[in-house]
Amino acid sequence: MRALMSVPAKEDADARTAISDLLEECSKTGGPLPELTEITRRYAVRVKLTDEVTVGDWLDQWLEGKAALRRTSRSSYEGHVRNHLKPHLGHHRLGKLEVVHVEQMFAKITEQNAAILLANAERAAVRDRLNATPNKGAAHRALRKELRGQLAGLPPFRRITDVATQHSIRRTLRAALNVAIRRQIIPNLNVASLTELPAPKPRKAVLWTPERIRAWEKTGVRPSPVMVWPPHLIGRFLDGIADHRLYTFFHLIAFRGLRRGEACGARWTDLDEENASLNVAVQLVQDGWDVYEGIPKTEAGSRDVAMDTESMSLLTRQRVVQRDEFVALGLDPADAVRIFTDEDGKELHPGKITDLFERLIASLGLPPIRLHDLRHCAATLALAANVDIKIVSKMLGHSSTTITREIYGTVLRELFHAAAEAVVALVPRARRAGVAGA
Numbered sequence: 001m002r003a004l005m006s007v008p009a010k011e012d013a014d015a016r017t018a019i020s021d022l023l024e025e026c027s028k029t030g031g032p033l034p035e036l037t038e039i040t041r042r043y044a045v046r047v048k049l050t051d052e053v054t055v056g057d058w059l060d061q062w063l064e065g066k067a068a069l070r071r072t073s074r075s076s077y078e079g080h081v082r083n084h085l086k087p088h089l090g091h092h093r094l095g096k097l098e099v100v101h102v103e104q105m106f107a108k109i110t111e112q113n114a115a116i117l118l119a120n121a122e123r124a125a126v127r128d129r130l131n132a133t134p135n136k137g138a139a140h141r142a143l144r145k146e147l148r149g150q151l152a153g154l155p156p157f158r159r160i161t162d163v164a165t166q167h168s169i170r171r172t173l174r175a176a177l178n179v180a181i182r183r184q185i186i187p188n189l190n191v192a193s194l195t196e197l198p199a200p201k202p203r204k205a206v207l208w209t210p211e212r213i214r215a216w217e218k219t220g221v222r223p224s225p226v227m228v229w230p231p232h233l234i235g236r237f238l239d240g241i242a243d244h245r246l247y248t249f250f251h252l253i254a255f256r257g258l259r260r261g262e263a264c265g266a267r268w269t270d271l272d273e274e275n276a277s278l279n280v281a282v283q284l285v286q287d288g289w290d291v292y293e294g295i296p297k298t299e300a301g302s303r304d305v306a307m308d309t310e311s312m313s314l315l316t317r318q319r320v321v322q323r324d325e326f327v328a329l330g331l332d333p334a335d336a337v338r339i340f341t342d343e344d345g346k347e348l349h350p351g352k353i354t355d356l357f358e359r360l361i362a363s364l365g366l367p368p369i370r371l372h373d374l375r376h377c378a379a380t381l382a383l384a385a386n387v388d389i390k391i392v393s394k395m396l397g398h399s400s401t402t403i404t405r406e407i408y409g410t411v412l413r414e415l416f417h418a419a420a421e422a423v424v425a426l427v428p429r430a431r432r433a434g435v436a437g438a
Helices: 013-029 036-044 055-064 071-089 099-132 138-153 163-182 210-219 231-240 247-256 260-265 309-328 350-364 371-384 389-396 401-425
Strands: 277-280 283-287 290-294 303-306
Touching: 055 071, 055 163, 071 099, 071 163, 071 283, 071 290, 099 138, 099 163, 231 247, 231 350, 231 371, 247 260, 247 309, 247 371, 260 283, 260 350, 260 371, 283 350, 303 389, 350 371, 371 389, 371 401, 389 401
Parallel strands: none
Antiparallel strands: 277 303, 283 290
């Protein structure tokens, strides 16, 4: 007892009170006293000696200290904690969290992914059958009613927690545990760092070739989440929207590789007309459905993007069009901050722009790509035109050329192969030496 009461170097009233509380708590619960070293450590970092801090408690406390983070980063942390870390690990004592507990969490996430994919496939099958059933005829109408009822009773489509997201979840847990280690709340062992996950596959861009387009038209399935139009399809898209009020917006993404938020947030003060350059200094960030102005996510994202002659001409016209729109709305054109604004003069909403882009693609009958993939088209065009990869990487705001090569290597090979075939096809031939049947 004397050894216990002499734990703190200075036997002050706080120490005596803390130890008394601990003894009383152990007496009530009948549990054993913590080890002397554990009592010393808890007291040194000012954790109540009677506390049994859970992982959930600590994650909440850790998040409170992240108030100054970018909203999107904080939202990402909160989502990981709310949807995965607390449900699976929150009940464990912080100091007793083990690698096996974290491994079990990811095993359960994998099981949930399998269930989600099965449910999505079931819903897709019913939806496709409904879409294929004609409206005419009493039997068809009865079947459609039955299928709609089945759809209503099935869970909605959900996204799986893919490997890349699992790595993000592990990074969140690792960051929270590192703070606990620095504060000496837990031993110097981060179980998240010791938990192994399969390596995430890089999301490489895939080119829409005629064969892939035919397969998509039959099945409705995209070959890859990241798809890129070849030059002639980029031209079809731009020709098809040439009269749209936001043509210049999409033109800049397609040729100069701006991100959605960067194009939405671009300000007139960022445009250097004398040097034909746009400084990417801010972006509009979507958090849920809320939108706020933020800085580029990385240091490489803050950059100057050179403008070509056509882009500068379009931006000059955009200034005139915007001025006329503001006057018609009774607004002062001098108050225009953003280069691109909505029809009511307010700043663009990134989510609405994505919806607009998808509607435009569908109306033109083009194979689908994401708005972010239009930026990939810009990179593909530049690389196909033999622009140095370092310049392309800087234009895109990539932190290294390695990222640029990983994303676009496959697309470039396919483009160059198609170009080689096109050159040969230009020359009419009656006979081809060495070609069977020629």
